[in-house]
Amino acid sequence: MASSAFGEIHYPRYGCGKGFEDLPFCNSRLPIADRVDDLVQRLRLEEKPLLMVARLAPLGNISRLGIPQYDWGANCIHGVQSRCGRGSDGKVRCPTSFAAPNLLGATFNESAWWTMGHIIGVELRSLWKQGKGENHPPTQLPPLGLDCWSPNINIVRDPRWGRNMETTSEDPFILSRFGVQVTKGLQEGKEDKGRLQAIVTLKHFAANELEGTWKGPGGPAEYPGTGMCPGRKCTRHTINVNISSYDLASSYLASFRSTVVEGGALGVMCSYNSINGYPSCANKWLLNEKLRKDWGFKGYVTGDSGAVADIYHQHWFAPSMEDAVAKAVEAGTDVQSSGWPSGHAWSTTNAEYLKYIPDLVRQGKLSEEALDEALRHTLTLRFRLGLFDDPASQPYEHLSPDIVRRSEHLAAALDSTEQGLVLLKNEKGTLPIPEGRKIAVIGPHAASRGELLGNYLGQICPGERQSFACVETIFEALSNLTQQVTTAPGLPGISSEVDPKILAEAVATAKAAEYIILALGLDTARIEKEGQDRHTVILPPGQLALLDAMIALKRPLTVVLVNGGMVAMTPVKEKADAIVEAWYPGFFGARAIARAVLGHSNRWGKLPVTIYDEHFTEQFDMLSFDMTKSPGRTYRYFTGQPLWPFGYGLSYTTFSLQILGSSSIKVSQAGGSAKVDVRLLNTGERAGDEVVMAYFSPKEGTLPAGCAATLLRKELFAFQRVALQPQISATLGFTLTAASFQVFTDAGDGVSYAGKYTVLLSTGSVDVTMDVEVEGSPQQPLVLQPWQAPAKTTSVVV
Secondary structure (H helix, E strand, O other): OEEOHHHEEEOOOOOOOOOOOOOHHHOOOOOHHHHHHHHHHHOOOOOHHHHOEOOOOOOOOEHHHOEOOOOOOEOOOOOOOEOOEEOOOOOEEOOOOOOOHHHHHHOOOHHHHHHHHHHHHHHHHHHHHOOOEEOOOOOOEOEOOOEEOOOEOOOOOOOOOOOHHHOOOOOHHHHHHHHHHHHHHHHOOOOOOOOOOOEEOEEEEOOOOOOOOEEOOOEOOEOOOOOOOOOOEEOOOOOEEOOOHHHHHHHHOHHHHHHHHOOOOOEEEEOOOEEOOEEHHHOHHHHHHHHHHHOOOOOEEEEOOOHHHHHHHOOOOOOOHHHHHHHHHHHOOOEEOOOEOOOOOOEOOOOHHHHHHHHHHHOOOOOHHHHHHHHHHHHHHHHHOOOOOOHHHOHHHHOOHHHOOOHHHHHHHHHHHHHHOEEEEEHHHOOOOOOOOOEEEEOOOOOOOHHHOOOOOOOOOOOOOOOOOOOOOHHHHHHOOOOOEEEEOOOOOOOOOOOHHHHHHHHHHHHOOOEEEEEEEOOOOOOOEOOEOOOOOOOOHHHHHHHHHHHOOOOOEEEEEEOOOOOOOHHHHHHOOEEEEEEOOOOOHHHHHHHHHOOOOOOOOOOOOOEOOOOHHHHOOOOOOOOOOOOOOHHHHOOOOOOEOOOOOEOOOOEEEEEEOOOEEEEEOOEOOEEEEEEEEEOOOOOEEEEEEEEEEEOOOOOOOOOHHHHOOOEEEEEEEEEEOOOOEEEEEEEEOHHHHOEEOOOOOEEEOOEEEEEEEEOOOOEEEEEEEEEOOOOOOEEEEOOOOOOOHHHOOO
């Protein structure tokens, strides 16, 4: 064990070193299952929980068998959350940082999602090899592991949720495709087809949709006993979410199922909350019946940090902490994430698995078979990563440190950022701003650096771990591309009230310009973040006052919004000439924004969420997880009028869309498919990107009367993104099968009903429709995803 810069400590990384080569579990010619079984039977009872706690450095090693410690839980939401490494020339190379996932969702680009996953995976391998630690304060940093606690594929249920920036969409199909592609890119490396590159850990399983403290639609307060948080404050640790089988299957579990079944995800994190009376990390139905038996999951399950303790302390689901540990292990929580052990520099609490498991087994309260099964789940992955094979024979061991932050990785980050900005309004051709015009960049985000990046950050710049000096501001990025750019903040800070002197300076600066870019929005330090929801969906009052001051100048005004959860921007929509939704645009965000507003790029995305008006908080209870209850959550069920609908987004060019062939087709429940070709033509004078989205809507009479699915307005089932030069067209093919029209029964089964449907093909601006008939038995739907077990309290954990 050796120390390095930043207080990091280097540990042995591979097992089966000198003196252990002859042990059967070290024989790489044997099947991995046999090797794992041999190792498990050699472990002593007291040693077993050492391999079941997420962060135990410097513990977690079993020296008598040559097993090194291993740290579960590197975070990789949009880049490896680690310290910088060094290249072969000795220069600092920090991990590539992409835009926040809410922007990535707006790209509607599966190849971009795969690319990000691959870059994170290969950079993690290199940084792990270098012994880098996570980006925490520099006191004996725990080393990285090769599993990422990402992606976050929880649905965007409510814009007030503090972690909307971590996930991609309110749509289960987009979440599913994002999860599948990130998983494939991260786990399936190019360098070594026989071993895993790294491991994803899908989070948070399931329905983890609350961060703050709530009393219904009002605000933070004690929540009266209703069975949701009886007699206690409603937080992410205490809440019991009541969810129907329909909503579980169609909204909350859909992305997890797809990412496990199709993507092959090998890690899942169970969440803090309870579902229908049972804590997620003690839920046999969720972790065993659904995840492993129904979906065929072959990986490991970790609890979120402190979630095992919550089973006892917060949910009162077990009579003691010992019993909570037994319930967690037996339900399928293979790894506990808790604080570091007492006496360690990183200690917060004792790890309950270490403290209680041996005695639970001796007392017959926990079967050793369940314990060994958990060990097989975790150890199998360490073997598949090559951590018990000769490192010299592994391609990953020979990765150059120069692969971190290589130029191709940076180009991919910029490329995806440009594709995720959304142009919401562009009156009178305000954008792009003509060359040579005087531009004033005003607003609290005009000079933002770290505030553009979102959360869960690795070290971005050389030097201090939270230095953002190398991040361009929007003002700097524009100044680097054009002349005559000035700036003023307009406000003392993101959430500040108006300061008359600072406002007057901004007005004077803007008045001297020909165009104004007003950078407004939220941040992850004070307004929305892990552990903190918003209680409003509007901009801070000071920013609205600044907006009015800029409007009064009667200059062409472009508002750029920086945010995670959507902002109800009625006054912005009414008063601004152009609006750019920039999300948390990341390291290259300012450059992408500057290139877009100056017309150097025309690669806009589409809204992956609905933008509601300011009355949203009056209409929706933050504690209701019912997706269909009037007026309905997300574009799939919402019956009101949004400010901007899901899928909306403009461009500097125009497109036409035409169905080639018949606008009425048939598919059969018995099998087979039909292909629909559409012609997308760039009818404008600029090159540009466009997205074509395919939705279906069941026609009246197709679904059984009164079922929840009759409230479905439309459902996305395919999308394609394409770049086109002016006056050039592309033919896009969409394959339809009976499965394309899957809905869910009230019991949770995924089915396809015989009957008539409308298919909508849309760019968000141009729509074409066609009629589709699914042929088959009107009395017997085609069952595509049987629910297997009723999601009822009595059938979950006993």
